[in-house]
Amino acid sequence: MSGRYLAGRVASLCVTLLVVSVITFLLLRIIPGDPAQLILGADSPGDSLRELQHELGTDRPLPAQYVSWMGSVLRGELGVSLRHKRPVIDLIVERLPVTLSLAGLALLIAMAIGLPLGVEAARRRNTMADYGALAFSEIGQSVPSFWLGILMILAFSLQLGWLPSGGFIPWSESLWQAARHLVMPSVALGLVLAATIVRMERSSVLEVLAEDYMRTARAKGLAERHVIYRHALANALIPTVTIVGLQVGTLLGGAIIVEQIFSLPGLGRLVLFAVFNRDWPLIQGLVFFLATLTIALNFLVDLSYAWLDPRIGRG
């Protein structure tokens, strides 16, 4: 990995973020809805709107608003929330552990289910096992996570009483309780991704199985397990990793709904609060943060190609 390559990536990251921030900023001002009016609601005495707009600074010219927000971004605050009156970064940091735990566990569950199922489906192509895996994939992709979440709550919380229906306990307080609170939301979120992985993994393993080097490996007398999990899986992983990388955004999007259903105090809830209350700086800060996160993860995915397939890094 050359220094020039890295510098190029960082420069393109900055440009992307700048464009994202301008678009977000402008879109928010176009969408109907006035943060000051939302604070006052429909039951406040009549004359306070202009004063409140002035206090919030939403009556200033757009360039002035953008520049002052950008200043706050450069100070590392990502803006100051109109409703919470606190730096956006503080609000994010409070909630990030919840969303990261949720998304991380969902990803683990998705891979733990998706990878073996995909490989086995490819190995036993056109058998009942294969059809079963495909059916799982079909159903998994078409069942919305919120619905699955509600079904699980009904079954495991209400009927069986095994798991809490919602809420979050920090890992630092109790590992066991934290896990208990995260199991259902992670499964609800991860299953869709697992279904996608099964499909992707099955077709790429099938492709690899037809390659010459697979025949060579078998001809060398290697055990079938070794052939599949060492040679086939390693080569079939690259397209899967790409998909997973691209799905990170979907995962964060899905987290918004899942956090709502399971009352998890994560970033998704903050996003909804910000949007419904037109907390402009908060939305801008959140989008900026999530865009940075997504771009950074995609960068890591690119790096992982080189690790998975040494030929890529050499170019």
Add this chain to the structure above:
Amino acid sequence: MKTRARIWLIAMVAVAMLLPVIAWAQSAPAPKAGGSLRFATPADPDGLDPHRSPADSTFNITMNIFDTLVATNSKGEIVPGLATKWYISTDGLVYSFTLRPGVTFHNGKAFTSADVKYSLQRMSEKGKSPHAADYAILDSVTAPDPLTIRLALKRPSARFLSDLAYGWAAMVPEGAGDELRQKPVGTGPFRFVEWVPDSHIKLAKNAKYFVAGRPYLDELTYRVVPDETARLTALKAGELDVADRVPPQNVADLKKTAGLKVETFSRNTLSEVAINEETKPFTDLRVRRALFHATDRKAVLEGAVFGYGRLIGSFMPPIISEFYVDLNGRYPYDPAKAKALLAEAGFPNGFETTLYLPQPYAEYVKSGEIVASQWKKVGVNAKLVTLEWGAWLDRVYKKHDYGVTVIGHVGRLDPVTLLERFKSKYNANYFGYANPVYDKLVEEADTSHDKKARKEAVVKMERLLSEDAVCVWLFSIDGIVAMRQDVFGYSELPIPGNRLMDVYRAGK
């Protein structure tokens, strides 16, 4: 025959013997101190500073942490709070309050007139306090001694006392700044313990509270559960003790659930089909009256909220009993009459319009769907457009860019605070109603301290709002609260927010 008579006799005796048992089962057991309560709240507050927040989600919590100079009871009467008595000068311009001695804040500091002065000044800061406009009438605040506070008004105001009873008129310690938002310190029945954002807020009993024996509970936790289904599921699963704002369609199911009970409360709310008098064809009184006659309000009440509420004939909820007059008979459901009125106004075949509905309020969206189907029968075709709340506020409330909408408002303690909404050229008057006679009545009722004259003016206003068919008045929706069967003493106040110091657990 004889045996049948005997069976009847036995049955009656059995019922008679059971009666006291039934009565006993229904009356609440004796209050008991101790225990904890988990209360469901749909939204995390944006702060716990009562002078800086506009939201009910804040007052539901802060009204347990803070007190006000005067308070209100469930009937909407003004009762002593941190002030034990008060005196209003005959010209209605000076209010003198005697403060309760020996009250301390949760941080140990004594409560004095200096705190009152500071709080009043903080409540009236323009731009910072969402309710500053309510206190703009204050001319000066003086504290002659630590337990006396004197407020001078710029002009007489009959509502002023009630303006001191709301959650946003909380008394905070002198010098408390922005830290109140995160760590509120008051004199109230519960003290603040912790707030985990979007998760829960925990309060604990203030053992030194000035009302002897209150609060009953040792611990009070508000758990944030945004999703309606999740809230009710958590209640059924035993993870919560009380959930308010229960949707009416869930009542039957909750009542069947072992260990739960459901109670209903009259609320200080008003729902209506608001009409924009500034747009055609609604400028014509006959058209507005026709819409009223075309609306089967009873069917809307049944269909939208399962009958949990009371019909209103003007902009006054029945809970404000002192001023409420029943005007429900003015426009009976009568499609033929509606058609005749429309024909008279030049619309023999009806007209097309758009009915805007606010998406977060299921009760208004459902009401709108029913109303639109009823109007069809008289030729009025209302296209339904559902708007997200911010968009509704922007289009309907701020820009008055609408014809008809279904919406509700929260009432206030003083009738004028409610009725002044219809003053000409007033921001909150998104109905575009303009009537000089009405304006004079608002002025009269607002400044007069003569009870009789005030009531007369208020009733006249109610009648005008009915006569002029300013809106199709719908109903005052009841509050439905589900709780564990061992929770007692829960009641509600006719103002935003609630206090739980009288709540106790009979079990555990």
